[in-house]
Amino acid sequence: MLDVNTPLSKDSRNFLENLRLYLIANGKNTDEIEEIVEELGVHLLEAEGNDKSVEHIVGSSPKEYMEQISAEMPVDVKGSLKYLVMILFGAASYLVMDKALNGGIEFSFLELIGYPLAGLLSIVVYLISFRYLASHTLSMVRQSVLLFTLGIISIALFASVIILSGIYGTPFVKLENTGNVVAVIAAISIFIFLSIWSKTWIPIIIPLLLFGPSLLMDNTDYQESVKLVLSSLITMLGILLYCGITLKKSKSV
Amino acid sequence: MSSTQMLKGILEGCLLAIMKEGEVYGYELAEKLNRYGFESLSEGTIYPLLIRMQKEKLVLTTLRKSTAGPNRKYYSLSEKGEKELNLFIERWNRLSVNVNQIVKNKGGV
Structure with a gap:
């Protein structure tokens, strides 16, 4: 990974961070992303030493340049799926823990379908927004509004599952004492596994x-x-x- | 073929030709292209091409330490790259002969 303390200008660092975010949001392989970000970092460093601007390297449209690079890199389906599964498993473990500590694990059919769906939808909305954020220069205010809206959207998605399930849901899965203990142990194991995996x-x-x-x-x-x-x-x-x-x-x- | 695609093909040939002269890293490649007259090109243009050429196994890469700072990625021609360069030179010679003839005759036959 490129050292954050290299004497690169703010413009260059911003560009590299945006490029990284853009490529991640487009599902590219993380090793390949680091490789190109590092290579461009080396180039920018040397170019800055010769008084060249970022624009001299990436052209007048950083967005177009990011698209050009992205187009040459294959989508890492396996790697992206792995992240997706990890995120969903992690979120599910939070839910299980929460329910187990607050009166026992009980899921309605609506919740079983609704939570994963709300999770997936949130991820899709986030990915689209990250791509947009990375390839456009936005003011701090606009950026904050966008991120705030994103938060509201995912909260609203999960809240509607909770509310709808409260109205229409009947318990579909209900765990007794041993079941709760087993589920909590599973959830804790997942947290530990995720921690080791993500270092x-x-x-x-x-x-x-x-x-x-x-x-x-x-x-x-x-x-x-x-x-x-x-x-x-x-x-x-x-x-x-x-x-x-x-x-x-x-x-x- | 759009004009940018044509330029990409030509640039790829130029990069292969520069690499034929010996190992180079990205910044050096960009500088050399610039010195040969591609000043209007933004320097980063070479990287999407290099990624593709790497994918197509036309080039070999090695990371080397540099005294000036972080590691540099050096490119050199693979066997397949040499073949591709020869094909490019052939294509280019044919194309430039044709274009030159047309330009010299001002379009008349």
């Missing part, structure tokens, strides 16, 4: 921060409302702390 702590830390505090609070004698506020506070602070530590680490490398 990051995120798949373990996020569920720990989301579910840990309320579990802890359940063992205290505080009032319900106090429990709720405290556990959400710990979750939020934990996530902020984790982001801070990661940011500091990536800067000091």
